[in-house]
Structures are given as structure tokens and as C-alpha cells.
Amino acid sequence: MHRADGARRGSIDTVLRERFGLTDFRPGQREVIEALLGPRAAALAVFPTGGGKSLCYQLPALLLEGITVVVSPLIALMKDQIDALTRQGIRAARLDASLSVDESREVTQALREGSLKLLYVAPERFNNERFTALLRALRIALFAVDEAHCVSEWGHNFRPDYLKLAQAARALSAERILALTATATPSVVRDICQGFGIPEENAVVTGFYRRNLALETTPVHAEDRDALLLERLNSREPGPTIVYVTQQKTAERVAAFLSTEGLPTNAYHAGLESDVRERVQEEWMASTNGIVVATIAFGMGIDKADVRAVYHYNLPKGLESYSQEIGRAGRDGAPSVVELFACPDDVSSLENFAFGDTPTPEALQGLVTELLGQGPELSVDLFALSSRHDVRQLVLRTALTYLELEGVLRQGTPYYAGYKVQPLVSLDALVGRFQGERVQFLRDVFAQAKKGRTWYSLDPAEVAGSLRQPRERVVRALEYLEEQGLVLLQVSDPRQRFTRLRRQEDPKALTDLLDRRFQQREAQEVARVQDVLRLVTHKGCQSNALVAHFGQQREQPCGHCTFCRTGEAQVLPAVRRKPALPAGLDVVAFRALAAKHPEALGQPRQAARFLCGLSSPALTRAKLGGHALFGALEGWPFVEVLDFCCGQPVT
Structure with a gap:
């Protein structure tokens, strides 16, 4: 060596x-x-x-x-x-x-x-x-x-x-x-x-196989899950337990059910106040038999070695998520159980999240048209852009990333258009700390700002333009005053800079390209759910099939998954058929609502999102999230609802 x-x-x-x-x-x-x-x-x-x-x-x-x-x-x-x-x-x-x-x-x-x-x-x-x-x-x-x-x-x-x-x-x-x-x-x-x-x-x-985890997969009808979960919790040795669910309301309902049965259970999801989430987490971390019923908001980054059981009450959205979530069990190396309640009725709601994120072609066309119409240098308010084109901000950032990957745009340094400054000393005392030209420069900056009772508000770019100075000088001056303890500084109104890399672009070609990319992602997310179902029905060692998804090959069966234990591949229950659409929907009321809000419900995909209970910027802006018809067809396959909406004229 x-x-x-x-x-x-x-x-x-x-x-x-x-x-x-x-x-x-x-x-x-x-x-x-x-x-x-x-x-x-x-x-x-x-x-x-x-x-x-x-x-x-x-x-x-x-x-x-x-x-x-x-x-x-x-x-x-x-x-x-x-x-x-x-x-x-x-x-x-x-x-x-x-x-x-x-x-x-x-x-x-x-x-x-x-x-x-x-x-x-x-x-x-x-x-x-x-x-x-x-x-x-x-x-x-x-x-x-x-x-x-x-x-x-x-x-x-x-x-x-x-x-x-x-x-x-x-x-x-x-x-x-x-x-x-x-x-x-x-x-x-x-x-x-x-x-x-x-x-x-x-x-x-290092590999994904965990020899101390008993990997159980149990096909079940939706209405039988509560009883099955209760039976498992009562029949197995108690210990810190996580029950994963898909929706916040399910977390609340299942936690309440288990609590009434005398089990020490709390719900955890992103809709709770932060102090409540923190209390639930701390109590569970300190417990030796606590149960938390949680959405995937729980568990990431939490280091509790003695988790004895992880149950998936609902299907996970893919094998990657599943592997990460069951990995929270048995970190101390002691035997632990991870059990998946395999209910095909969950598939529609999981797929709907993927379908709901896909922008309409009209939204993509409007987005591309606006971006190409701004000239070679773009300054983008992502929140406003998201709202104008009814594209969620995460999806919008993905679209902009696609355009970067295609060589259409190059992202520059983000900046804030809004600054608020509160002097901690009088203005005369503040500028008195400086000499020469900088004294007048600072006086001019504050003179250009809009003065409130204690705070000055300004856009550094506008102030810089008025003073014929670089924007960076205005920003650096304000930051220096903050560093010296002379002012309090707050920033707002974030903007993202982009530069066009080519003079000429074909708007239709770019729109079609984005549409294909999002359709491809949609198909991939839907396929992830099917990967989970294939693991449940796999004719062989399920532990080996799971790690093979991540490129790890094992020759010997694990001996502690459901297939190894029973020697039989499992059969999923049939999906419960939904009534034919419109399935009790008040079609007349829905058409009237769509006609009243064409910006939020005018396109079939927008209408399908609304009926499936999937929010969007346009629905939020129109305050339709609380409407009686929002989510009226929740649980129906999105594709079926979309087909129904394609045949529904709004006028």
C-alpha cells in the first residue's frame, strides 16, 4: 500500500x-x-x-x-x-x-x-x-x-x-x-x-436486499382492509409501526378507527399544522409501540432503528417508493415485517395523479407563444406564468427544463424584483456613515423607493434604470447596509432569467415536443403502478424480483417473502366496476358551470381534472376547489372521465 x-x-x-x-x-x-x-x-x-x-x-x-x-x-x-x-x-x-x-x-x-x-x-x-x-x-x-x-x-x-x-x-x-x-x-x-x-x-x-424483512403481499378488497389491518396489529408483537396511505383523509379516518380500537395511533400528513406534525413525530420517535398512519410526507430523513412493521394500506406509486418506504423497517437488523395490502381499486386514484399533471396542448401552446414573444432576454414570474396557463408550478418548471435540455433556453441567475428596507437608524445617520459619491447614491436610492410607515419598497431594476446605474450596484448597496446592521432587508417577487439561444424557433414544433415529453412521463408514471401489481403476482421469490428492479441479481430465494412462504403466486381480486358515466353527475349543472368558467373548465382535460378532484392553478383562481361538483367523479379512471368530458359541449 x-x-x-x-x-x-x-x-x-x-x-x-x-x-x-x-x-x-x-x-x-x-x-x-x-x-x-x-x-x-x-x-x-x-x-x-x-x-x-x-x-x-x-x-x-x-x-x-x-x-x-x-x-x-x-x-x-x-x-x-x-x-x-x-x-x-x-x-x-x-x-x-x-x-x-x-x-x-x-x-x-x-x-x-x-x-x-x-x-x-x-x-x-x-x-x-x-x-x-x-x-x-x-x-x-x-x-x-x-x-x-x-x-x-x-x-x-x-x-x-x-x-x-x-x-x-x-x-x-x-x-x-x-x-x-x-x-x-x-x-x-x-x-x-x-x-x-x-x-x-x-x-x-451496496445492494437492496434486506434479509431481516419479512416481505408480505396480501391481495384484498377495499372494504376488508380495516379489519385486516386491525387483525395484523393485534396478532403480531407490538412495536413502532408505520401505516402508509395515499390521501390525507384516509390517514385521518384509519387513525381514528385504530384509536377507537384501543391502539396508540396518530395521523400524520402535510395538511396538519407544523406543530401538530412535530408533536406526532416526536411522540412516535420516543415510543416503543406507537402507530402512525401517514402519507409519504412521513418518514423521510427520520432515523428510528426499531421500526418493527411497515404496512401499505394503499398501493405505493411505484417500486422505488415502495423500496424506500419499507426500508424504514428494521434498521437495527432485528426481524421486522413489511406488508402490502394489494387492492386494485387503488390504481385509478394513483394513475389520476399522473394524468392530472399533464398540461393540455392549449396550455403548452400558450406557454411557448408567450416565452418566444418576449425577445432574446426573458424575465419570468413563475407564479404568474403558472396561473396564466393553468400549469402547476412544478410542471411549469419541468417544461422550462425540457426547453433548456433542447437548447432553446439557457437559465440565468434568478433575482428578486421586490425589496423592502427598514432603516434601523435615521436616514441622515445612515448616509452619514459614507463619503463622497456614495452619500448621494444612497440618498437617491431611498428617494426612488416608496415609503411606508417604517419600510421602503422598491424594485432594484427600476431604481437602477432611473439612476442609470447597474442593478447589481443597488442590490449590493442594500445587502451591505444589512451586513452592517443598519437596515432590515426583505425580498419578494422572485423572477427567473432566461436567454434565448436561437433566433428562430418553430412554436408548433416546440409545443408538440413538450406534449410528447409530458405524455411520455404520464405513461411512465402509470407503468410504475403496474410494476407494483406485477410484484404482488410474481411467480417466484418476490424479494429477488424487487431487488432485480434495481439491478441486483440474487440466485437463491429469500425464504421470507409471501411466495417463498406459500409456494404460490397470488391472484388479485377483480377491480370493482364503476357505474357507467355520468354515474349520477348533474350534467346540466356541470355544463352550466363549465360555460361560466371557460378559463378553468373549457378544455376536456381541465374538466376531467375538476371532476376527479385534481386541483390546478385555474381552478384555484376561479375558487372552484370548494364547489359541490369538485371531485364528483373521484375514484373513476381519469381516462374514462376524460372521454366523457370530450363528448360534453359546454355551450
Whole structure:
């Protein structure tokens, strides 16, 4: 072994023992850390849930000069890890929207002073021009991206903001790159490595098979699930349990049912107040037999090793989600059960989410026409653009990302059009801190602003235009005043810059291209649901079939899945046929409503969304989410409702 390699290995082992109190690495951890500290300085860690991904950036952070930036969409993970690092005497912090102005200022100051070793942020934070300017002044020793499967368009949770992270890392001159995820098919692994420039030999995949999990799949009719769940909970050894459901109202209903049966149960979903969610989570974390009935909002980034059971009351939306969710059971290595209640009646509601996200061709045409009509430099208010064209913001960002991938647009630095400034001293005292031309410049900036009782409001671009100064000078002056403690500063009205890369574009060709891409994504999301059903009815070891989806091949059957236990492939119950449409819908009232709101219900896909209970910006703007007919055909297959709406004239 080379002397330098031996010294590096010794340093890694010493930090592991002295700072983290551990004597051995888990599978894959050493390989990832050594790859990061090696000459090619980039790695991908595909470890199962609970496999120790966080150590792969926390340990190197203590060996490297500079800051380690950790990008994660999970505030719960950020909080838990920062608390744990603080107890170990390691300086770490986060920047997110939940922090107060004073808390954000403290973190910013610590970054400038170089006293932090790790900074946790969400991917959307890189849309903040003030934040990216701050990072450009720092030495980024390591840029770590958690949930990295989100960078892949073909992953199960594609997020457009993730596509920008590789570019952000390069722009910030990050010295090392680490991507981490618990679920990645071989094609997603290739996407991640290509996007972040990670050598294929530095992709460390430890495998997905969990020998301590009894993998059960049970075909069931919808009306029998409550009784089946109750029987399972009463007949098995009690222990911390998660019951996953699809909808918030299901979480509330099932939790109430189990509570009336004397079981210690709480509901958890994104619709609860944050303090309620926090209380439920803390009680469950501290419990030895607590049950939480939750949507997928629960569990991500939560480290509880002794979860004894995970039940899927509803079908998961795909095998990637399923693998991640069952991975929260038995992290301590003790036997645990994961059981999927396989009810085909769930398929329609899961597919409807995918169908509901697909924009109408008319919306895409309007979007493309507006973007191409703005000239070579675009300044986009994403919220307003989303509302005008009835495209959800996440879907809109995906469409803009597609246009970037096609070489139509190049995204620039986002900025804020709205600034509010509150001087903490008199204006005379404030400008009195400066000399020469800067005194008049500051007076002119405040003179151009609209003065309220204590706050000044301004658009830096408008002020800069009036003063014939660069916008950047106005922004930098306001930021400097904030840094010096002379003003409070608030920003609003985010705008996204884009540059047209070609002079001529064919609007119809671009519209057709976007439509094809969204149709392809829709078909892929629908196929994911069918993958789950195929696992249930698989004629062979289901554990092996599950890990094969992620590229891992096992020769021997597991011996602890439903097929191995029974020796029989399962048969799904028949889908309950819905009554023929319109199935009790008040068609006359619906036509009248559609005629009254053509901007929200004028297109068949818009009308189908409304009847299936799927919201959209136009429905929200028209305040139709609370209408008696909203969701009148919820549970019917979207395709059938769409066909029905295609035959319904609104005039």
C-alpha cells in the first residue's frame, strides 16, 4: 500500500473513532470516502435506507479545508443531523424558509467567518441570488446532494431544481462532488454519474436486499382492509409501526378507527399544522409501540432503528417508493415485517395523479407563444406564468427544463424584483456613515423607493434604470447596509432569467415536443403502478424480483417473502366496476358551470381534472376547489372521465 494511501486510511479511521464513536464502517462507506479524497474527487453512494449515507459527507467534512454544502429536500433530516453533529462538537447549520431573520443572519455571519463545517440547504435555495453570491466567496470543499435520484428525469421523483445542481456545483468551483440516494435503477445511476461528472468506477451500490424483512403481499378488497389491518396489529408483537396511505383523509379516518380500537395511533400528513406534525413525530420517535398512519410526507430523513412493521394500506406509486418506504423497517437488523395490502381499486386514484399533471396542448401552446414573444432576454414570474396557463408550478418548471435540455433556453441567475428596507437608524445617520459619491447614491436610492410607515419598497431594476446605474450596484448597496446592521432587508417577487439561444424557433414544433415529453412521463408514471401489481403476482421469490428492479441479481430465494412462504403466486381480486358515466353527475349543472368558467373548465382535460378532484392553478383562481361538483367523479379512471368530458359541449 502506498504511504499516502496508508496515511489517509489512518486519518479516516481516527476520525471515525474519535469524532463519531464508531469502530467499523458499514458496507460501502469507506469506498465512497476514499473516492472523495482521491484524485478524481467525485462519488455516488447508492445505499439502502438507513445504510449510513450521511457519514459519507460528515466524516470528510472534518478532514477538508473549507465548507461542506449538503443539499437535501428534507428539513426533518437537516434538523436531526445538525442536532446530532452539535452534540458531537461539530459546527453545522441550515438555511431554510423556517428560520427567522436573526437566525438566518447568524448562519450567514458564521459562513463568512469560516466557523461552520457543514451547511444544509434545500435545492431551491440555489434560486436565491444572494445565497449563491455568498457561496461564491467561500471555499466549497465538498458539494453533497442527497436524494440524488431526483436529478434523473426517469427517476421516481424528478425535480427540475435538481437538474441545476450540477451546474451550480461547477459555478461555485466545488472541489468534490458526492451524490447520495437510497433508490436508483441502473439507468438512474447512469444519469446521476453523467450529470455530476462522477466516474462510473466511483459509483458504489451496496445492494437492496434486506434479509431481516419479512416481505408480505396480501391481495384484498377495499372494504376488508380495516379489519385486516386491525387483525395484523393485534396478532403480531407490538412495536413502532408505520401505516402508509395515499390521501390525507384516509390517514385521518384509519387513525381514528385504530384509536377507537384501543391502539396508540396518530395521523400524520402535510395538511396538519407544523406543530401538530412535530408533536406526532416526536411522540412516535420516543415510543416503543406507537402507530402512525401517514402519507409519504412521513418518514423521510427520520432515523428510528426499531421500526418493527411497515404496512401499505394503499398501493405505493411505484417500486422505488415502495423500496424506500419499507426500508424504514428494521434498521437495527432485528426481524421486522413489511406488508402490502394489494387492492386494485387503488390504481385509478394513483394513475389520476399522473394524468392530472399533464398540461393540455392549449396550455403548452400558450406557454411557448408567450416565452418566444418576449425577445432574446426573458424575465419570468413563475407564479404568474403558472396561473396564466393553468400549469402547476412544478410542471411549469419541468417544461422550462425540457426547453433548456433542447437548447432553446439557457437559465440565468434568478433575482428578486421586490425589496423592502427598514432603516434601523435615521436616514441622515445612515448616509452619514459614507463619503463622497456614495452619500448621494444612497440618498437617491431611498428617494426612488416608496415609503411606508417604517419600510421602503422598491424594485432594484427600476431604481437602477432611473439612476442609470447597474442593478447589481443597488442590490449590493442594500445587502451591505444589512451586513452592517443598519437596515432590515426583505425580498419578494422572485423572477427567473432566461436567454434565448436561437433566433428562430418553430412554436408548433416546440409545443408538440413538450406534449410528447409530458405524455411520455404520464405513461411512465402509470407503468410504475403496474410494476407494483406485477410484484404482488410474481411467480417466484418476490424479494429477488424487487431487488432485480434495481439491478441486483440474487440466485437463491429469500425464504421470507409471501411466495417463498406459500409456494404460490397470488391472484388479485377483480377491480370493482364503476357505474357507467355520468354515474349520477348533474350534467346540466356541470355544463352550466363549465360555460361560466371557460378559463378553468373549457378544455376536456381541465374538466376531467375538476371532476376527479385534481386541483390546478385555474381552478384555484376561479375558487372552484370548494364547489359541490369538485371531485364528483373521484375514484373513476381519469381516462374514462376524460372521454366523457370530450363528448360534453359546454355551450
